[in-house]
Every structure is written in C-alpha cells, then in structure tokens.
Amino acid sequence: MVCRYCQRIIISLLPLVVSPLAAAEGFVPWQAVGDSIPQPLGGLTGDASRGREIARRKDLGNCLACHRLPIPEAGFQGTVGPPLDGIASRLNAGQIRLRVADESRRIPTTVMPPFHKDPTTLNQVADDYYGKPVLNAQQLEDVVAYLMTLQ
Amino acid sequence: MAKLLKMGMMLLLSPLIWADQPKSGYDYLQAETQAMQDDEFANPGMATVDMGHALFNTPGNNGRRCSDCHGEDGEKLDPKKIARYPIYNPELGRPFTLQQQVNFCWEEHLDNIPFVPGCTELVALETFVRNRARGEPVNVDISGPMRPFYEAGKALYHTRFGQMNMACYVCHDQYAGQYLRGQILTEGQTNGFPEYRLGSGRITSLQRRLEECLRSFRAEPFERDADEYIDLEVYLNARGNGLPIETPAVRY
Numbered sequence: 001m002v003c004r005y006c007q008r009i010i011i012s013l014l015p016l017v018v019s020p021l022a023a024a025e026g027f028v029p030w031q032a033v034g035d036s037i038p039q040p041l042g043g044l045t046g047d048a049s050r051g052r053e054i055a056r057r058k059d060l061g062n063c064l065a066c067h068r069l070p071i072p073e074a075g076f077q078g079t080v081g082p083p084l085d086g087i088a089s090r091l092n093a094g095q096i097r098l099r100v101a102d103e104s105r106r107i108p109t110t111v112m113p114p115f116h117k118d119p120t121t122l123n124q125v126a127d128d129y130y131g132k133p134v135l136n137a138q139q140l141e142d143v144v145a146y147l148m149t150l151q
Numbered sequence: 152m153a154k155l156l157k158m159g160m161m162l163l164l165s166p167l168i169w170a171d172q173p174k175s176g177y178d179y180l181q182a183e184t185q186a187m188q189d190d191e192f193a194n195p196g197m198a199t200v201d202m203g204h205a206l207f208n209t210p211g212n213n214g215r216r217c218s219d220c221h222g223e224d225g226e227k228l229d230p231k232k233i234a235r236y237p238i239y240n241p242e243l244g245r246p247f248t249l250q251q252q253v254n255f256c257w258e259e260h261l262d263n264i265p266f267v268p269g270c271t272e273l274v275a276l277e278t279f280v281r282n283r284a285r286g287e288p289v290n291v292d293i294s295g296p297m298r299p300f301y302e303a304g305k306a307l308y309h310t311r312f313g314q315m316n317m318a319c320y321v322c323h324d325q326y327a328g329q330y331l332r333g334q335i336l337t338e339g340q341t342n343g344f345p346e347y348r349l350g351s352g353r354i355t356s357l358q359r360r361l362e363e364c365l366r367s368f369r370a371e372p373f374e375r376d377a378d379e380y381i382d383l384e385v386y387l388n389a390r391g392n393g394l395p396i397e398t399p400a401v402r403y
Contacts, residue, residue, distance in 0.1 A: 064332065065331050065332050066331065076332045076333035077332070078330050078332050079329045079330045080322075080326050080330070080336070104316065111321045113316055113317065122311075122314060123311060123312050123370070124312050124313060124365075124370045124371050125313055125314050125369060125370060125371070126313065126314070126366070126369050126371045127371065132314070134314055134315070
C-alpha cells in the first residue's frame with residue numbers, strides 16, 4: 001500500500017511525467033512544397049524496420065487495409081489503393097511524406113486517411129483520439145523510411 | 152450502317168447506364184451466403200423475425216395487440232406502404248422512420264411504455280414488419296416536404312468525420328467491389344436492414360451500422376435517433392429506390 005501522502009505526491013507529479021509523452025503524440029506542423037514535404041517532420045530520422053511494423057499493424061498505419069506491401073505474413077491485403085511494391089523508384093521521400101501525411105492535399109476525394117494532419121481541422125473526433133494525429137511525427141518518419149526501402 | 156453505329160453506341164454506353172442503377176449488397180455476396188439469405192430456414196436473421204412476430208401478437212397494457220389491426224402474421228400490412236419509409240410526419244415536421252412508426256403504435260395503440268430506440272425488441276418488431284415487404288421495391292418519396300431532409304442526409308453522406316477524416320461516399324461511391332483487407336466494399340445500400348451480420352453474429356439496425364462506421368472513422372457517433380441518423384436514412388433509402396427489400400439480409 002502507498003500512503004495517502006505519497007499518493008498525493010505521485011498524483012501531483014503525474015502531469016510532469018505524462019506531458020512530454022503527450023507532446024510526442026502531438027501534431028508537428030509541416031510545409032508542403034509542390035507535391036512534397038521536403039523536410040523530415042521535426043528533423044527526425046526514420047527507422048525502416050519500425051516503419052514496416054507500423055505499416056502492418058491494424059491499430060497504427062493499417063496500410064495493408066488498402067495497399068499491397070511485401071509483408072507476406074500479414075494475410076489479406078487490400079485492393080483499394082495502388083500496390084506499394086517499388087514505390088521508392090516512383091516517388092522520393094518528400095513526395096511519400098506528403099502522401100502519407102495528408103493525401104487529401106493532392107486528391108480531395110481520396111479514401112486514404114491523413115496520418116499527420118492538423119487535428120484542429122478534423123470533425124467530431126472520438127474522445128480517445130481527440131487532438132492527436134493518427135501517427136506521430138516519429139512514426140510517420142519511420143513509415144517514410146520503410147517505403148524508401150521498397151525500390 | 153447508321154443502325155449498326157447506334158447499336159454500337161448503345162453497347163458502349165450500357166455499362167455507364169448500368170453504373171447509375173443501385174446495386175444491392177446481395178450482389179457482392181458469395182453464392183453460399185446468397186443461398187443462406189434466400190433460405191428462410193438457414194437465414195439466421197429469421198430468429199429475429201420470429202421474435203418480432205411474437206411481440207406483434209403480445210397484448211399491451213390495454214390488452215390490444217399489433218395483430219388485432221394488422222393480422223396475426225401482419226398480412227393486413229401493406230408492403231407498398233412499408234417500402235415508403237421514412238415518410239413525412241406533418242405533426243413532427245420531420246421524417247418518420249419505420250422503427251419510429253412501430254414504436255408510436257406500441258405506445259399509442261397498445262398503451263405501452265415506448266421502447267428505447269434501437270433496443271432489441273424494437274429492432275425485432277421492425278425486422279418482422281419490414282420482412283412482410285420482402286421483395287417490394289424501396290420507394291421513398293423525396294419530393295415536397297421530404298426534400299430538405301434528403302438534402303441534409305446527402306450532405307452528411309459527403310461529410311468527413313473523425314481522426315480518419317472519412318466520409319461515406321469516399322468508399323461506397325468510389326470503391327464498391329474492392330477489398331479493404333479481406334472485406335469486400337459494397338455500395339452501402341440499405342434495402343436489407345435490419346440485417347444479420349455474420350462477422351458479429353447479430354442482427355444490426357441501420358443506426359447501429361452507421362454507429363459502427365463512425366467508430367471505425369474514430370469519430371464520436373450521434374445519439375440514437377438523432378436528426379442526423381434519420382436524415383441519413385432518408386437519403387440512403389431513397390438512394391436505393393427500386394431495390395427489393397431483403398430484410399433480414401445476410402451480410403459479412
């Protein structure tokens with residue numbers, strides 16, 4: 001058992017522990033140039049193997065819902081979007097970054113969710129997801145790094 | 152020659168003309184699932200029809216039953232009228248759904264406490280009643296006073312919601328027939344509601360389905376019987392005008 005006094009200290013310290021995490025989940029503004037976001041979000045470096053995991057997982061990128069990717073263990077892969085094998089030979093990192101961050105910038109009727117769009121521009125977001133983009137800046141860079149391995 | 156050209160043109164145009172005809176979710180089912188829906192002994196939604204049938208013959212607080220007016224098997228219900236819902240209710244100044252109509256009778260004519268919208272019993276009664284009109288083409292009148300509600304529903308159908316920033320039209324008008332993971336996308340027609348879902352193993356009213364869609368967009372759903380759901384029902388049913396009622400349809 002934790003004494004009442006200690007509980008109170010823990011509770012009062014909680015925001016300090018939680019807030020940096022919350023900031024990491026937050027939206028990092030980006031600047032599009034033409035059909036690309038040339039600069040990595042927040043100057044972060046992506047990790048391709050983490051990106052592969054994010055692309056596969058249903059609760060994160062869920063890219064496989066719509067796209068074919070060379071992830072054979074994933075089972076059913078969607079046919080709504082174009083297959084992404086070889087995407088890095090068609091698009092550069094900046095172009096991929098814009099498409100994953102907010103494809104509706106290029107295609108207003110797109111079905112592809114915006115993975116890093118300003119949350120204040122979204123409508124009627126459920127409490128659990130309120131104020132957050134689908135992927136944080138690091139996760140987005142990880143996905144970009146992974147797609148860049150698909151030559 | 153001119154005749155041949157004309158025929159050629161018609162052949163070329165026919166897929167375009169076809170694309171304008173609504174297509175039931177039935178057409179996207181595998182043959183064995185179609186057979187399951189068609190066979191009333193195999194269709195799992197028929198258990199809900201039976202439950203609704205029993206309630207239809209259950210006396211209310213004043214001793215009266217739905218069947219007193221509409222027949223023991225609902226044979227005095229007019230399928231043509233059922234196919235017109237939602238209809239305009241002049242007292243409300245708003246559209247009235249079939250489920251609301253059933254609940255109205257339950258309270259007014261049987262002297263019962265009204266059901267909570269979307270509860271199991273009410274959906275069962277709705278399923279039973281709509282099943283009486285199986286095969287009847289959906290026929291929602293969107294002229295006159297219904298027009299603004301149809302337009303409001305249409306606007307909602309084209310509104311993006313939630314963290315996924317998704318709108319109904321995005322999938323159902325652009326990608327019917329394509330696969331989201333293992334799930335085939337349909338036009339999102341409503342002629343089979345309430346429908347039996349094999350995935351969840353339960354009967355699903357239209358509002359419950361819309362709720363599921365909104366949750367999958369990571370959006371906050373509307374309250375049960377909110378104007379938004381009713382307006383969407385007007386738009387969606389009218390969008391499928393001409394499709395035969397399939398209640399209870401079987402879907403994935």
